Amino acid sequence: MKSVSVIMNPSAGNNKLKNDIHIIKQKLSQKYESVDIYLTKEPGDGANYVRKIANNVDLIIGAGGDGTIYELINAICGLEKRPAFAIIPGGTCNDFSRAVGMSQKPLEALEQILDEHQEKVDVGYTDHQYFLNFWGIGLITQVSENLESDKKLGRLSYYISTMQTINNAESFHLKLASKERDYDGKAVMVIVGNGPFTGGLQAFFPNCNLQDGLLDVLILKDTSLPTFWSILRSSVASEDLFNKEEIIHFQTNELTIECEPEQKIDCDGERNESTPAHIKILPQHLTVMVGDFSN
Numbered sequence: 001m002k003s004v005s006v007i008m009n010p011s012a013g014n015n016k017l018k019n020d021i022h023i024i025k026q027k028l029s030q031k032y033e034s035v036d037i038y039l040t041k042e043p044g045d046g047a048n049y050v051r052k053i054a055n056n057v058d059l060i061i062g063a064g065g066d067g068t069i070y071e072l073i074n075a076i077c078g079l080e081k082r083p084a085f086a087i088i089p090g091g092t093c094n095d096f097s098r099a100v101g102m103s104q105k106p107l108e109a110l111e112q113i114l115d116e117h118q119e120k121v122d123v124g125y126t127d128h129q130y131f132l133n134f135w136g137i138g139l140i141t142q143v144s145e146n147l148e149s150d151k152k153l154g155r156l157s158y159y160i161s162t163m164q165t166i167n168n169a170e171s172f173h174l175k176l177a178s179k180e181r182d183y184d185g186k187a188v189m190v191i192v193g194n195g196p197f198t199g200g201l202q203a204f205f206p207n208c209n210l211q212d213g214l215l216d217v218l219i220l221k222d223t224s225l226p227t228f229w230s231i232l233r234s235s236v237a238s239e240d241l242f243n244k245e246e247i248i249h250f251q252t253n254e255l256t257i258e259c260e261p262e263q264k265i266d267c268d269g270e271r272n273e274s275t276p277a278h279i280k281i282l283p284q285h286l287t288v289m290v291g292d293f294s295n
């Protein structure tokens with residue numbers, strides 16, 4: 001590898017990465033012939049930089065929170081020739097960087113990137129969006145929406161928001177179809193996982209494999225609110241949870257989802273689309289630099 005570009009959101013995580021720009025450039029320059037650092041100013045900048053540089057760079061390092069990483073991989077994954085990708089985590093949850101075993105300390109993550117251990121990982125794809133971690137509807141979307149408005153309260157707000165949302169949870173009619181399994185009935189949540197982390201928690205699919213060409217699907221039927229609470233509280237779900245009657249869990253490489261009423265989709269933390277949806281896995285679509293990673 002000869003040329004590397006860092007695309008950084010300097011405002012991510014309360015400006016967490018800003019002071020490291022100089023040292024990041026210095027360390028990378030010791031190893032690579034060409035090093036460029038691009039700083040984003042607003043949403044959309046990251047994707048524009050990718051489009052500008054992708055043909056002439058071997059490695060793109062995304063430095064920022066999950067919003068920045070989502071934007072960058074959505075620009076990279078649609079390209080015919082995709083540069084390798086790496087993450088210097090700078091946000092609150094940093095789901096994908098955790099999934100590939102990166103240190104949550106930015107400069108330690110940089111050292112891991114310099115070790116150049118690469119793996120090809122699966123990417124989820126739905127209608128217009130690529131995702132690395134999860135796709136969800138129902139409770140998951142409602143919890144994160146409520147959380148957005150309570151963010152200042154910190155971790156406690158997560159629990160308060162979850163409790164409030166569960167108490168007011170609205171069920172919907174779900175029609176899910178796949179080769180492995182169909183479901184036609186009431187639900188309060190569907191999560192389709194590619195990676196093991198959702199919103200910083202390894203709650204739903206602790207053993208999710210990023211290289212098996214499969215998505216993990218979890219349907220929570222409308223009788224299972226206490227179960228949802230126990231999943232979140234357990235932080236690392238045990239397989240026992242999947243044996244509960246109110247949960248359906250299976251794996252597939254492709255599925256379609258229709259809901260009545262229409263449900264808002266949370267895709268790696270971005271909430272721009274609504275059902276219906278067609279979701280599939282793109283096996284080993286992206287080459288990433290990994291840290292402490294074993295599947």
Ligand SMILES: Nc1ncnc2c1ncn2[C@@H]1O[C@H](COP(=O)(O)OP(=O)(O)OP(=O)(O)O)[C@@H](O)[C@H]1O
Nearest residue numbers: 011012013040041042043064065066067068091092
């Ligand atoms: N300089 C900037 N100032 C403000 N917003 C920016 C800037 N650059 C990019 N953005 C946008 O801000 C959004 C959030 O960024 P990001 O996820 O990196 O940080 P964060 O919100 O602090 O992280 P987290 O969500 O994990 O707490 C992204 O959608 C990104 O496009």
